[in-house]
Amino acid sequence: MARIELENIKKAFGKVQALDGVTFEVKDKEFFVLFGPAGAGKTTILNCIAGIAMPEEGVVKFDGEVMNLTDPAHRNVAMVFENYALYPQMTVYDNMASALRSKLYKTDEAEIKERIQRAAKIMKMENLLERLPSQLSNGQKQRVAMGRALVRTPNVFLMDEPLAHLDAKLRNSMRTELKEMQANLGTTCIYVTHDFMEAMALGDRIAIIKEGKIVQIGTSDEIYYMPCNEFTASLMGDPEINIIEAEISGSADEYTADIRVNGDTVTVPLPKDGAVYEKIDDMGLKRAHLGIRPQNVKYAFEPTDGYFKTTVYSYESIGNKSVIVAECGAYQIRMIAPNGLNVAIDSDVYIRLETDHAIFFDSETKKYIVRYDEATYVALAASEMEE
Amino acid sequence: MAGLTLNHLYKRYDNSGKKKKIKNDFAVKDLNLVCEQGEFVALLGPSGCGKTTTLRMIAGLEEITDGEIYIGERLVNNLHPKDRNIGLAFEDYAMYPPLNVYGNVAFNLRAKGVDKAEIDRKVREIAPLMQIDDLLDKMPVKLSGGQKQRVNIARAIIREPELLLMDEPLSHLDGKARQAMRTEIKRLINKIKCTTVYVTHDQLEAMSLADKIAIINFGVLQQFGTPTEVYDDPANEFVASFIGEPPMNILETKIINKDGTFFFTFSESNLQIAVPKRYYDVVEDGFRCKMGVRPMDVLVGGEDSQGTPEEIATFENLGDERRIGIHVGDVLMMLITEDEKRYKRGDIIKLEVRGEKTHLFNIETGERIREN
Numbered sequence: 022m023a024r025i026e027l028e029n030i031k032k033a034f035g036k037v038q039a040l041d042g043v044t045f046e047v048k049d050k051e052f053f054v055l056f057g058p059a060g061a062g063k064t065t066i067l068n069c070i071a072g073i074a075m076p077e078e079g080v081v082k083f084d085g086e087v088m089n090l091t092d093p094a095h096r097n098v099a100m101v102f103e104n105y106a107l108y109p110q111m112t113v114y115d116n117m118a119s120a121l122r123s124k125l126y127k128t129d130e131a132e133i134k135e136r137i138q139r140a141a142k143i144m145k146m147e148n149l150l151e152r153l154p155s156q157l158s159n160g161q162k163q164r165v166a167m168g169r170a171l172v173r174t175p176n177v178f179l180m181d182e183p184l185a186h187l188d189a190k191l192r193n194s195m196r197t198e199l200k201e202m203q204a205n206l207g208t209t210c211i212y213v214t215h216d217f218m219e220a221m222a223l224g225d226r227i228a229i230i231k232e233g234k235i236v237q238i239g240t241s242d243e244i245y246y247m248p249c250n251e252f253t254a255s256l257m258g259d260p261e262i263n264i265i266e267a268e269i270s271g272s273a274d275e276y277t278a279d280i281r282v283n284g285d286t287v288t289v290p291l292p293k294d295g296a297v298y299e300k301i302d303d304m305g306l307k308r309a310h311l312g313i314r315p316q317n318v319k320y321a322f323e324p325t326d327g328y329f330k331t332t333v334y335s336y337e338s339i340g341n342k343s344v345i346v347a348e349c350g351a352y353q354i355r356m357i358a359p360n361g362l363n364v365a366i367d368s369d370v371y372i373r374l375e376t377d378h379a380i381f382f383d384s385e386t387k388k389y390i391v392r393y394d395e396a397t398y399v400a401l402a403a404s405e406m407e408e
Numbered sequence: 409m410a411g412l413t414l415n416h417l418y419k420r421y422d423n424s425g426k427k428k429k430i431k432n433d434f435a436v437k438d439l440n441l442v443c444e445q446g447e448f449v450a451l452l453g454p455s456g457c458g459k460t461t462t463l464r465m466i467a468g469l470e471e472i473t474d475g476e477i478y479i480g481e482r483l484v485n486n487l488h489p490k491d492r493n494i495g496l497a498f499e500d501y502a503m504y505p506p507l508n509v510y511g512n513v514a515f516n517l518r519a520k521g522v523d524k525a526e527i528d529r530k531v532r533e534i535a536p537l538m539q540i541d542d543l544l545d546k547m548p549v550k551l552s553g554g555q556k557q558r559v560n561i562a563r564a565i566i567r568e569p570e571l572l573l574m575d576e577p578l579s580h581l582d583g584k585a586r587q588a589m590r591t592e593i594k595r596l597i598n599k600i601k602c603t604t605v606y607v608t609h610d611q612l613e614a615m616s617l618a619d620k621i622a623i624i625n626f627g628v629l630q631q632f633g634t635p636t637e638v639y640d641d642p643a644n645e646f647v648a649s650f651i652g653e654p655p656m657n658i659l660e661t662k663i664i665n666k667d668g669t670f671f672f673t674f675s676e677s678n679l680q681i682a683v684p685k686r687y688y689d690v691v692e693d694g695f696r697c698k699m700g701v702r703p704m705d706v707l708v709g710g711e712d713s714q715g716t717p718e719e720i721a722t723f724e725n726l727g728d729e730r731r732i733g734i735h736v737g738d739v740l741m742m743l744i745t746e747d748e749k750r751y752k753r754g755d756i757i758k759l760e761v762r763g764e765k766t767h768l769f770n771i772e773t774g775e776r777i778r779e780n
Contacts, residue, residue: 190654197740314728337594340611340652341703
């Protein structure tokens with residue numbers, strides 16, 4: 022158990038600046054998620070914490086103590102990898118015991134046995150201990166890899182996409198278990214993923230990484246409801262948030278937004294909201310990008326008051342619900358619909374944007390400006406932090 | 409008109425050389441399937457279920473142990489792959505690296521000796537359709553995964569095949585590119601109206617793309633139907649748990665009769681769920697089976713709910729929705745809510761289950777138990 026700090030970490034591979042001034046602090050017992058697209062530098066951060074990679078600049082601290090010059094073995098971190106990394110010739114029991122039997126830890130066998138049994142119980146794999154890795158399914162292998170980390174009492178668990186190789190069903194159940202397990206153990210955990218559902222579900226806090234830089238750090242609600250820019254907004258949520266360019270007009274009594282739809286201009290209302298109107302006034306905002314999530318777009322198949330006409334680009338099921346994609350010329354609008362509708366491609370669809378859920382982004386810098394009901398979401402995020 | 413017909417198709421790999429006899433040695437067992445002309449059919453199943461073997465038999469890349477394959481009205485059992493008039497798009501793009509995109513797309517037609525002007529006309533016709541018109545001069549190494557896959561499909565359809573076969577064409581792409589490509593494939597197939605067989609292990613891909621889904625497990629067809637049919641009316645426990653994300657909750661249950669009303673009960677749980685009236689003819693007091701209910705048909709009751717009070721074991725906030733897990737015996741029952749409330753472990757909620765949405769499965773065979 023430890024508090025982990027990174028200060029201005031820089032790391033380059035040849036000409037590529039993999040990490041460009043990464044700074045964050047992970048609290049003791051926290052479940053901290055590093056989230057971003059492939060190649061963002063997430064794994065390199067883990068490697069710097071573990072001591073496998075040496076940063077060119079910056080400091081890694083455990084509980085305030087600088088670790089830069091400590092070799093990986095003495096940092097007492099436990100890593101879990103995507104590809105399990107089990108010893109194929111050893112049974113599950115021996116795999117789990119391997120670290121404890123090493124010169125560094127030299128634990129006695131009775132103690133090892135006790136710890137393995139405890140870990141096996143937590144990971145629900147008591148019946149697997151005598152098997153060889155080749156006799157295990159992928160899900161079981163991942164349990165063993167985690168179990169091997171659990172037998173130790175490390176400063177921190179470093180997990181690199183441990184669920185990425187599992188099928189959807191297993192990933193769901195392991196994700197749920199993992200959170201429960203970490204809460205029970207109370208060990209600090211830093212977890213790398215590119216799956217937004219894992220990030221949202223597991224992280225006490227999430228750090229969004231892009232091209233070696235931290236874009237935003239916050240709780241799942243903060244990041245989902247108040248993304249600091251369009252990039253973050255587009256990562257959180259499936260299907261992706263709609264970003265629509267709008268010209269704002271009106272006065273402090275009532276503002277409206279003009280958007281382009283297949284060459285026409287459509288005016289949509291911007292309902293009155295203190296914070297939103299104030300921002301528009303203060304900034305003299307004439308143009309913005311409106312972020313509207315697919316669940317906040319409504320559709321009809323007949324001309325309806327307050328709806329504008331577009332055509333169906335595609336209609337596809339995403340499991341328990343479906344997505345209609347509407348063609349709007351330069352961009353498309355995604356919306357949620359139930360399964361099993363009879364929607365023909367290229368047929369007409371009428372849509373309405375629930376602008377009272379919109380997030381405003383700067384049309385130049387793509388940065389967050391304001392959102393509807395901002396105060397509610399600030400309070401929601403604050404209540405989350407207290408827990 | 410049928411675009412593709414599989415009649416009692418069998419495949420057995422010769423493993424006489426191996427010491428250990430594998431018990432279930434049919435890779436494909438008695439597979440019957442009729443795809444209508446222009447239909448998009450997905451073969452869906454876990455890895456090793458025989459779906460790719462089936463595809464390869466249709467393509468003629470794999471010998472058939474027994475059975476018949478018709479493409480249109482033609483029996484193709486003994487036809488060479490090149491004479492079957494099929495287009496293939498596989499997971500790995502298998503492009504010719506020294507040829508540019510144009511050369512790759514044109515390759516088959518050139519090999520057939522089609523004249524140059526005709527080839528050019530066809531390539532120019534198909535390129536905008538697949539959105540590769542500005543890639544034609546590029547070399548394969550310069551392309552992104554999504555672009556490669558588009559070229560790959562263009563190459564398969566330029567021959568105007570009677571049947572298009574695709575084997576996990578999206579599995580190399582990352583989440584976002586995959587989503588975008590799915591939409592493109594769906595539109596494209598809709599435009600060219602070519603009978604298509606599409607192999608995937610991803611139920612979401614099958615659900616979103618296919619007109620019909622054939623779900624296969626251990627080489628045996630489990631169910632063949634539209635996405636709505638397999639989702640709402642699964643033939644057995646396997647299909648029920650394979651289709652849908654998160655998967656259907658499936659719990660062992662004992663049905664009891666309380667003053668003429670039947671309830672599902674569960675060991676080590678107070679939960680009781682009313683059995684839909686339509687099952688009253690097939691169940692009795694003490695009847696044991698499995699009950700399946702989708703996470704979206706389990707609800708959090710309001711203040712004055714009659715639901716069973718249950719303790720929350722897991723809570724996941726996924727942004728678009730929230731998932732709650734409740735222990736029912738040793739099974740974690742999942743439910744999905746779009747309600748904004750943030751729960752935490754240990755909170756008590758009143759659990760309501762839409763009894764009418766439950767399915768019954770045989771405890772041993774997993775077969776669906778249907779009302780009479």
